[in-house]
Amino acid sequence: MAERVRRIAGGGASGEARPPEAExxxxxxxxxxxxxxxxxxxxxSAPVFGLVRRIVRDPAxxxxxxxxxxxxxxxxxxxxSPERGSAMTWVMTLAHRRAVDRVxxxxxxxxxxxxxxxxxxxxxxxxxxxQVSTRLEHEQVRRCLSSLTDLQRxxxxxxxxxxxxxxxxAELLDTPLGTIKTRLRDGLxxxxxxxxxxx
Numbered sequence: 619m620a621e622r623v624r625r626i627a628g629g630g631a632s633g634e635a636r637p638p639e640a641e642x643x644x645x646x647x648x649x650x651x652x653x654x655x656x657x658x659x660x661x662x663s664a665p666v667f668g669l670v671r672r673i674v675r676d677p678a679x680x681x682x683x684x685x686x687x688x689x690x691x692x693x694x695x696x697x698x699s700p701e702r703g704s705a706m707t708w709v710m711t712l713a714h715r716r717a718v719d720r721v722x723x724x725x726x727x728x729x730x731x732x733x734x735x736x737x738x739x740x741x742x743x744x745x746x747x748x749q750v751s752t753r754l755e756h757e758q759v760r761r762c763l764s765s766l767t768d769l770q771r772x773x774x775x776x777x778x779x780x781x782x783x784x785x786x787x788a789e790l791l792d793t794p795l796g797t798i799k800t801r802l803r804d805g806l807x808x809x810x811x812x813x814x815x816x817x
Contacts, residue, residue, distance in 0.1 A: 640705035641698075648696035655692055662706065663688060666713040673717035683720050687713045762812035770805030773798055 640661055646654035666687050671680040690712055698708050763771055776787045784802065788795040 640709075641700050644691075644695050644698045644705045644708075647692065648698070658691065659688060662691070662709045665706070666709065669710055669713050670717045673714070674720055679720060679724075680717075683717050684713075687716050690716065758813060759809075762809050765812055766805050766808055770801050770808070773801040774805045774809070777802055 640658065643654045643658040643661070647658055663684065667680060667684045670683045670687070671677070674680045674683055687709075691709060694712075698705060702708070763774065766774065772791070773787055776782045776790065777784065782790065784798055785795060787793075787802075788798040791798065
């Protein structure tokens, strides 16, 4: 079938008029008559390809869609109802629907690729650099905290990481407020020196 579609795509279809018995052929195809399908194929393949080509544009995809339409005709011929219109109208409606579906599917795939590309490239360098810098700073702070005495580190963590006041730290550690203030001052001086913060 692909070869026949290619012949049609290349303009190899004969210029004979469409026989008037397309409706009858469709009814025979619905009963599984392969000979009737061949005749129907010869009648409709060129118009189907022409319609699909106008919608899809791409020649290779147009051939694929035309083959899909013709296979659909073979499988669904029983759905044709002469009361609703001519066989050719029904065939061309199938072709139009299938071609539009292909265009939409291709557009959706392109849109997905565009969105994925934008997501990949939407994080500016500054944001990435800032994250790296922040992570390095956290590592450095952790390293410097480990250089404090246990008492200094505990006081600093309670006051600055848990947000307790000096008085609350003193009460929690059951230590005089003056001692806590001294520990915190000494701990912060050591942290500042470790982190290289300018005075």
